[in-house]
Amino acid sequence: MFLTFGKSLNLKIEMKKLYIPIMILAGGAALYEQSKATPNIYIMVGAIIIFMYGMMRLTAKVPSKNEENIEEDDNDRR
Numbered sequence: 001m002f003l004t005f006g007k008s009l010n011l012k013i014e015m016k017k018l019y020i021p022i023m024i025l026a027g028g029a030a031l032y033e034q035s036k037a038t039p040n041i042y043i044m045v046g047a048i049i050i051f052m053y054g055m056m057r058l059t060a061k062v063p064s065k066n067e068e069n070i071e072e073d074d075n076d077r078r
Contacts, residue, residue, distance in 0.1 A: 016058065023054035 030047035033039045 019054045019058055023051050023058075026050040026054070 026047040030044050030051070033043045033047070
């Protein structure tokens with residue numbers, strides 16, 4: 001089921017599979033709580049924090065669009 005490029009890739013795939021459902025549940029909890037007549041602010045804040053932490057972890061390894069250009073500029077200056 002997992003790709004066999006090494007343990008680190010397997011761990012990344014497993015973590016991604018873990019973070020996505022947790023983020024969906026946190027977002028759903030925040031939306032559900034917001035629809036109530038008197039929402040509990042602590043539940044909403046906690047759900048948003050969990051959602052944002054998950055987004056941070058999932059997007060931490062995505063390179064910048066300009067990363068390649070910056071490396072080329074640094075090489076040209078040397």
